[in-house]
Amino acid sequence: MFRRLTVFIVLFCTLGCSNRSIRETGLITRQAMVVSAHPLASAVGTKVLKRGGNAVDAAVAVQFALAVVYPDAGNIGGGGFLVFRQKDGHIDALDYREKAPAAAHRNMYLDERGEVIEELSLKGHLAAGVPGTVDGMVVAHKKYGSLPWAELVQPAVLLAANGFPLTKKEAKKLNEERKDFLKYNTRRPEFILKDHWKEGDTIRMKELAFALTQIRDRGRSGFYEGAVADSIVAEMKRGGGLISHQDLASYQSVWRKPITAHVGEYRIISMPPPSSGGIALVQLLTISSGYPLGEWGYKTVKTTHLMIEAERRVYADRAVHLGDPDFHKVPVEGLLDTSYIKGRMTNFTPGKATDSDDVSAGTPAPPESPNTTHYSIVDVQGNAVSVTTTLNSSFGSKVFVAGAGFLLNNEMDDFSVKPGAPNSYRLVGGEANAIAPGKRMLSSMTPTILEKNGKLYMVVGSMGGSTIITTVYQIILNVIAHGMPMQGAVNAGRFHHQWRPDWVLSEWGALGFGTGLRLWLMGHKIAPYVNGTIGRASGILVLPDGRLEGGADPRGDDASAGF
Numbered sequence: 001m002f003r004r005l006t007v008f009i010v011l012f013c014t015l016g017c018s019n020r021s022i023r024e025t026g027l028i029t030r031q032a033m034v035v036s037a038h039p040l041a042s043a044v045g046t047k048v049l050k051r052g053g054n055a056v057d058a059a060v061a062v063q064f065a066l067a068v069v070y071p072d073a074g075n076i077g078g079g080g081f082l083v084f085r086q087k088d089g090h091i092d093a094l095d096y097r098e099k100a101p102a103a104a105h106r107n108m109y110l111d112e113r114g115e116v117i118e119e120l121s122l123k124g125h126l127a128a129g130v131p132g133t134v135d136g137m138v139v140a141h142k143k144y145g146s147l148p149w150a151e152l153v154q155p156a157v158l159l160a161a162n163g164f165p166l167t168k169k170e171a172k173k174l175n176e177e178r179k180d181f182l183k184y185n186t187r188r189p190e191f192i193l194k195d196h197w198k199e200g201d202t203i204r205m206k207e208l209a210f211a212l213t214q215i216r217d218r219g220r221s222g223f224y225e226g227a228v229a230d231s232i233v234a235e236m237k238r239g240g241g242l243i244s245h246q247d248l249a250s251y252q253s254v255w256r257k258p259i260t261a262h263v264g265e266y267r268i269i270s271m272p273p274p275s276s277g278g279i280a281l282v283q284l285l286t287i288s289s290g291y292p293l294g295e296w297g298y299k300t301v302k303t304t305h306l307m308i309e310a311e312r313r314v315y316a317d318r319a320v321h322l323g324d325p326d327f328h329k330v331p332v333e334g335l336l337d338t339s340y341i342k343g344r345m346t347n348f349t350p351g352k353a354t355d356s357d358d359v360s361a362g363t364p365a366p367p368e369s370p371n372t373t374h375y376s377i378v379d380v381q382g383n384a385v386s387v388t389t390t391l392n393s394s395f396g397s398k399v400f401v402a403g404a405g406f407l408l409n410n411e412m413d414d415f416s417v418k419p420g421a422p423n424s425y426r427l428v429g430g431e432a433n434a435i436a437p438g439k440r441m442l443s444s445m446t447p448t449i450l451e452k453n454g455k456l457y458m459v460v461g462s463m464g465g466s467t468i469i470t471t472v473y474q475i476i477l478n479v480i481a482h483g484m485p486m487q488g489a490v491n492a493g494r495f496h497h498q499w500r501p502d503w504v505l506s507e508w509g510a511l512g513f514g515t516g517l518r519l520w521l522m523g524h525k526i527a528p529y530v531n532g533t534i535g536r537a538s539g540i541l542v543l544p545d546g547r548l549e550g551g552a553d554p555r556g557d558d559a560s561a562g563f
Ligand code: DON
Pocket: 372, 373, 390, 391, 392, 393, 394, 411, 414, 442, 443, 444, 445, 462, 463, 464, 465, 466, 468
């Protein structure tokens, strides 16, 4: 019986072809492009670029627009990471990740027997970390922006005040969330004023328009002080949350040195800790570069097996070594060392799946000194911005700040709430990612920029929790090893392995029947991905003649726009 069920599951994941073509070419433009999760946000960013704004100006405008039109993940109550490459090759990375409030403590989600209290780190007021988005945008704009701040926030103010039509997918999601919105809110949020939303309904958000107006007119203080801050703290008091005025006033984003590595003719530029994304991506691409994956072919048993085994080992390192560098010494150099990375594959067997129990984190050299939505933008001058921003789960903690109309994140669940206890992405962790006041929770977000032979080549990133890293990895390989266009690479089916649980999770048809079956016979445990689709990515590829190709994810309402 069990065997039959397994065969059924394997067939489900591997049979059937996705109807998205891996040879599809996306929108091509000559000068500039924005790819984001929503057509209205992409349009807002494009308008900024047309007016002469640079990629950072456009990023600020897109971030605020997404907070209105894509409230699942676009936000002002969450956080994110921004990776920047200037046209002259200068690079930078901004960490505006949320932080644990000062009153947070290691065991705050455990009962008196030390067991994890279900959903406490995921839903409701206690799940929220101190938001970083508004500070992040202000800080990015101060350093690199060129247009006046108010002009960049204004499109979002108008979208919230005047309303915008819901897409079919958004209407469906709002209806699905209704129960949670009612359950976790102390006041009725604007999203549930209607019983049943349908495609084309106009949604207006007066309270959110007010909060955005404060931010437009007062910058950082419009959010971390004054009426909006008062609303956040009042919301926390009503719902038993922890964020205080002091937490808000002291929040600061941090400029960090991007993770960089050369892999063949490419240079990877990505996010350092507290994201695990950049390090894990470099490890995956470095391992892959040791094998002729292009020759082996896309979706073949050999290629897929190698990729799964690389993912298994890289996620084992993630679980043990990675956390907020301001609190935990992350052995960055050791983890990025090419011989260390290649050494991780010594127990790789070409014809057989490794058991995750036989894989543990490696021992990289210690540091020498102490030390979820994505949008991609390229402007007319050739500056590039890669941003992944999130509330964590869809609609975050489900808690709206009454009076200010925005959703709070549930990023606290990205901490390891108890050593070895899996979080909502089934990721396990330990000391490096334990909760501490003011600490940032470990992330998988992987906003990335690639250079080829010293020139801007690709801007890419994705949503998807733990699957973000594997999504970005597979998209890059699809282009550099298998020669797909940007759109085809984003369309292509995805699979995911994260060491524990020891499963290869697959989108419908992503493995292909022959490959899936043979992988299963080699000992890989294969299962369909619970959410159906893995990741939702936005990419821009610079073509040999300098034109730009967009890759907008057909898994969502994503759109490329530009000129
Ligand atoms: O930072 C992280 O890794 C997660 N909070 C990202 C969440 C995400 O991608 C949501 N999408 N499923």
